[in-house]
Every structure is written in C-alpha cells, then in structure tokens.
Amino acid sequence: MKDGGRLAAAIEVLTEVETRHRPVQIALRDWGAAHRFAGSGDRTVIGNLVFDALRNKASLAALMQDETPRALILATYSCTWQKGVEALAETLSGDRHAPEPLSEAEARTLSVGQAPDPAPASQADVPEWLWPSFQAVFGENAVEEGRALARRAPVDLRANTLKADREKLLKRLAHTGAGPTSLSPLCLRIEAKPGLGRMPHIQAEEGYRKGWFELQDEGSQLAALLAQAKPGEQVLDYCAGGGGKTLALAAAMENKGQLYAYDADRLRLAPIHERLQRAGVRNIQVRDPASSTLEDLTGQMDLVFIDAPCTGTGVWRRRPDSKWRLAEKALADRIEDQRHVLENAGRYVKPGGRLAYVTCSVLPEENQNQAAWFLENHPDFKSSSALEAWKKALPGASEPKYVSEHGDLLLTPASTGTDGFFVALFERQA
Numbered sequence: 001m002k003d004g005g006r007l008a009a010a011i012e013v014l015t016e017v018e019t020r021h022r023p024v025q026i027a028l029r030d031w032g033a034a035h036r037f038a039g040s041g042d043r044t045v046i047g048n049l050v051f052d053a054l055r056n057k058a059s060l061a062a063l064m065q066d067e068t069p070r071a072l073i074l075a076t077y078s079c080t081w082q083k084g085v086e087a088l089a090e091t092l093s094g095d096r097h098a099p100e101p102l103s104e105a106e107a108r109t110l111s112v113g114q115a116p117d118p119a120p121a122s123q124a125d126v127p128e129w130l131w132p133s134f135q136a137v138f139g140e141n142a143v144e145e146g147r148a149l150a151r152r153a154p155v156d157l158r159a160n161t162l163k164a165d166r167e168k169l170l171k172r173l174a175h176t177g178a179g180p181t182s183l184s185p186l187c188l189r190i191e192a193k194p195g196l197g198r199m200p201h202i203q204a205e206e207g208y209r210k211g212w213f214e215l216q217d218e219g220s221q222l223a224a225l226l227a228q229a230k231p232g233e234q235v236l237d238y239c240a241g242g243g244g245k246t247l248a249l250a251a252a253m254e255n256k257g258q259l260y261a262y263d264a265d266r267l268r269l270a271p272i273h274e275r276l277q278r279a280g281v282r283n284i285q286v287r288d289p290a291s292s293t294l295e296d297l298t299g300q301m302d303l304v305f306i307d308a309p310c311t312g313t314g315v316w317r318r319r320p321d322s323k324w325r326l327a328e329k330a331l332a333d334r335i336e337d338q339r340h341v342l343e344n345a346g347r348y349v350k351p352g353g354r355l356a357y358v359t360c361s362v363l364p365e366e367n368q369n370q371a372a373w374f375l376e377n378h379p380d381f382k383s384s385s386a387l388e389a390w391k392k393a394l395p396g397a398s399e400p401k402y403v404s405e406h407g408d409l410l411l412t413p414a415s416t417g418t419d420g421f422f423v424a425l426f427e428r429q430a
C-alpha cells in the first residue's frame, strides 16, 4: 500500500472507533481481516496513525477547528509526523485509494500548523473535565505532564531474576535496540520510534518464551519493588489480574515464602497460570474467587499488595482511546471500588505488616485522597514513606518530583520517564 491508501484506512478505522465506540485494537484487527492485501507493515502504519490521532486528539482538533477522523488523521500525518503539507497534498492526489484531495482551507490550516489560542486542556490533550484535577496535582507543570502522556510509550522489559539477569539479556537483545534504564535495576527499554517506525515483535524472542523477561513498564516494576517483598515472607497480591505485579513480587521473593494471588474477577486471573509457569514461579497459590476464600489469611500477611482498579489515566500513552471515553461516572465508580478494596484487603495484614496501595492513575481523587481517607478511617494503620523505600531500593537514583506529605510517590512520563503510577505504603500497628 502507498501512504494514500493507508491514510484512507486510518480514517476508516478511526471512524469506527469514534462512531461505534469500538476498542482500537478490535477495529484494527477487523479492518485487517477484511483487507487481506494489507501487509503487516501497512497495518503498523495504519495503527500508528490512529493511535497518534487519539493521543493528540484535542490539540489536533483545536488546530484544525474540526474533530472529524479525516481532520485528525491528516493533521497527524502532516504535523505530528512532520511530513509537511506539501508531501500530504502529493500523497492525496497521487493515489486513487487515497482520501479526497486537500481543500484550500485544510492546506492553509495545516501550513500554519498551530491552533490560534488553545485552552490549556487541549494543549495538554487532557479532557476538559479532568483539567482541574491535573492542575491540582501538577500545578504549573500540568500542560507538560499532559503532553508527555500524549506521546508514544517505549517497550519496557523486566529481567526475570528467577531465570536471568539484565546484563545477560542486554547482550541477548542487543539486536532489538534494548538498553538499560536509570531507575529499575531490572528494566530494559526499547525506545518508541517516531512516525512510521516499527517496534520489534519482542514476544517472538526466544528469551520471552523461556521466561527470561516479562513485558512490564518501568513504573509498574518500581511499584512492585517499593513494596519490598522479601524471600520467606507471606504476601497477598489482592488485585492480581493477569499477574504483571505478581510475577515481579515472586521474583523479589526468590521463590521463597508464600505468595497468594487473588482477584475478584476470575476471568482476569485466567492468563496468570501460563505466565507463572513460563516465569518459573513456584511459591504461589492462585486463589480463585469462585472456589476458595481468603479467610485463612486473615491477620497473617507480612505484605498485602493492592494494585487497585483505577481509571488508568497514567497509561494513556498506551491506551489513548480510554482517555476520551473516561466519564465522570467511571471515576466515581473506581473511587468506590478502591475504598471497597482498601477496606477488605487491610484485614489480611498482620500486626506490624505492610499494605501497599498502587494505582496507574495520576488523579488525586484516586491517589492522595484515597490514602488520606484510608488513614482517617483505619487508625490501626499508619503511613510508611514510599520515598524512604525508594532511597533504600534505588541508592543514587534521583528522587521523584511528586512526593506527598507522607512520602507517597507519583511517577509520570514527564518526571520519571515511566507510565503514571502512584504508590502509598502503610504499616499495621503492632
């Protein structure tokens, strides 16, 4: 396919996503199935166009004064990908599969390349209704933080220390361009490529099949690291889902002690079994909510890890469609879920044990406010500084920029180069 046909396909897919509210991956997959002539390179470019258009939807709509899929895709190609208006005009006129040629008005707007006076929320590509929350948490950095959440994300890997180490992996994966990061001692990163760039298919690597590494954002790795799970401990991963954090906790425990993985939704737990096996985790019991209870763990855990259900505002780089779909009701529901989870999970912590509360959100409503609510309503717990845990686990690393009065941490793409993650630690009074 030439770029003209790819632009037309991207407009078609984005129209599906916008009008029929379909997840991007599904819309892309269906488009590929219906257009067998498109190769994997074509599908990558089409996907990149759609994802980048969604990442930058508000700023591109402000620039074009138009938020139709056509306007967003053409602006992505010309401005975000820096192809320029002349190359775009040529692409549209030289290919019978291409969308309609550029109108004079479109050509004029695209050559200016800047919206007249965009509101800060659209400059930042943050939904208008969430702007007060962004300002509350980031202050004068709110636009910069929003912009960083609108960029492409790198592919991060975690060396699975049950089977490998980072040095060995760096050599093995040299051909992928993977390099070490500066924070997590286990992280390898393949930087995002701009425009048409294609990322290596990392799951096809022998090392992935052998369980030497996992795909896991560095922020997620750090959240698990800060919980300080140790060999020999009793640890409950209360919202284990597909097991991303579970695997990191198991590696930190060196397969010693006992790790319990639980999730209220047994379907979400389903992939965990295969992943645990591949990673060589042996000290684990998966507690299926349909067939077992956690009663026997009451007051027994050295550490309860809560990777709470949240809005996912910290991972907008990877799921840009969720950014525009998020509604006030969903935020209110997640806040309620988080309180429910905090309320329930605390009971499994033994006196003197720890509770880690983690979200992949940057919103204060789900983070600092929830930590404060928990402390207020659970006098048997006191806060424990995640910043101190950071200093201990990462000697020499620069300190995170967003630290609350209790030492809770907020990681963000702009400040730590990771996805957005919040970590608060508590200790049950002995």
Ligand SMILES: C[S@@+](CC[C@H](N)C(=O)[O-])C[C@H]1O[C@@H](n2cnc3c(N)ncnc32)[C@H](O)[C@@H]1O
Binding pocket: 238, 239, 240, 241, 242, 243, 244, 245, 246, 262, 263, 264, 265, 268, 307, 308, 309, 310, 337, 340, 341
């Ligand atoms: C952020 S996801 C977990 C992701 C997972 N830990 C990982 O790293 O791959 C949050 C999980 O919380 C679970 N959850 C929601 N409400 C819950 C509850 N009341 N009790 C336990 N788990 C719950 C959801 O099913 C979901 O899998």
